Amino acid sequence: MPSKSPMQTTILILISEPLVRQVIREVLERAGYFVMATGDLGTAVDRLGEASPDLLIIAPYVETISGNQAAQYLQSRCLSMRILMVAGLLADDRLEYRAELEKVEIFPRPFTGPQLLNKVQEILSEPTEGT
Numbered sequence: 001m002p003s004k005s006p007m008q009t010t011i012l013i014l015i016s017e018p019l020v021r022q023v024i025r026e027v028l029e030r031a032g033y034f035v036m037a038t039g040d041l042g043t044a045v046d047r048l049g050e051a052s053p054d055l056l057i058i059a060p061y062v063e064t065i066s067g068n069q070a071a072q073y074l075q076s077r078c079l080s081m082r083i084l085m086v087a088g089l090l091a092d093d094r095l096e097y098r099a100e101l102e103k104v105e106i107f108p109r110p111f112t113g114p115q116l117l118n119k120v121q122e123i124l125s126e127p128t129e130g131t
Contacts, residue, residue, distance in 0.1 A: 005032070009124060012053035013037040014044045014062055014070065015086070020109075024057060024086070027113040028120070041070050048077050054124060060087045082123050086111075 011028055015021040016039040025037045036047045041062055047053075062070040071083045086107050107119050 007032050007034070009055070010034045010036065010051045010053045011055045011057060011120070012044060012047055013057045014041065015039065015057070015059045016062060017059070024116065027116055031117050041065070044074060045077070048074065052078050053081050055082045055084060055120065057084045057086060060085060084119065084123055
């Protein structure tokens with residue numbers, strides 16, 4: 001099954017750092033994606049009531065919980081949503097272990113806009129489990 005075009009694809013960003021969140025949002029919107037961005041988990045849950053994102057871009061830590069926990073919670077409400085964790089701390093073996101265990105894709109920061117778009121397209125073009 002062919003992947004959706006960017007204009008048909010919804011991406012939810014959950015990153016507490018405003019500047020990082022804004023830059024990622026701008027890169028994705030310029031590429032034609034519909035983007036919902038927030039810095040807190042409560043608002044992210046509200047956004048799931050508005051749309052079913054195809055992809056969640058999340059930081060390793062959100063408020064007082066891990067990004068993995070937040071991603072699991074959100075994914076339980078939107079089962080088809082894929083997850084991309086943008087992390088500046090890839091040297092942390094625990095983060096890599098948890099991501100592998102929970103099938104979360106990790107993308108190291110810093111990255112360029114084209115690198116981010118390539119990674120997003122790669123994730124969105126992968127077949128979902130069960131297909």
